[in-house]
Amino acid sequence: MIPEMASPAHQAMLRRFxxxxxxxxxxxxxxxxMLILLEKGLSFTAIGFLIGFREVCINLMEVPSGAMADRTGRRRTMMLSFLSYIASFALFGIFDSLAALYAAMLLFAIGEAFRTGTHKAMIFDYLAAHDLSSLKTxxxxxxxxxxxNGSALSVVLSTALLF
Known part of the structure; x- marks a missing residue:
């Protein structure tokens, strides 16, 4: 617990974050x-290019997504992110063509770009609104x-599911 955030409301928000x-x-x-992409007939090289494409797209969209979040609001940006993820997974599940997989990966990158900074901005906005900006770090x-901790648990559980 952070002593300066001892109020029940602040503790609840810290738990939510x-x-x-x-x-x-x-x-x-x-x-x-990876197994699904291999089953769709992609080589490891093609999968590598697909993942590289996603990472380049995420990096190119980081700043514009932040500007859009500032203009339209954080919650809307998070909703757009999750809708983009859903559309991406639908395309991955339905189509096998390389072009469709690149479109799906672009949608996934949009989801990532719009999600990554939004959560941090929501935390900082909350702290600023409650005069707790000194606690940012x-x-x-x-x-x-x-x-x-979530990442570590995910690796362990994913490994257990896979094997």
Whole structure:
């Protein structure tokens, strides 16, 4: 617990931010994703280019997605992110063509770009609104540690599911 955030309302928000951090990295699909792409007939090289394309797209969209979040609101940006993920997974599931897989990967990249900075901005906005900006590093550190714990658990559970 962070003593300066001892009020029940602040503790509830810290729990919510931490829970999101923990759950956002529960990516049980990742080990299966490679198998699915291999089953669709892609070579390891093609999969590498597909993943590289996703990473380039995410990096190119980071700043524009932040600007859009500032203009349209954080919640709307998060909703757009999750809708983009859903559309991406639908395309991955339905189509086998390389062009469709690149379109799906672009949608996934949009989801990632719109999600990554929005959570952090929501935390900082909350702290600023409650005159707790001096706690930015500590609060973000707590939520980040929950995120890392979630990643570690995800790896263990994904491995158990795969084998």
């Amino acid at each position: 931490s829970l999101y951090g923990f759950l956002k990295n529960q990516r049980y699909f990742e080990p299966f994703f 500590r609060v973000y550190g707590v939520t980040r540690s929950w995120s890392k």
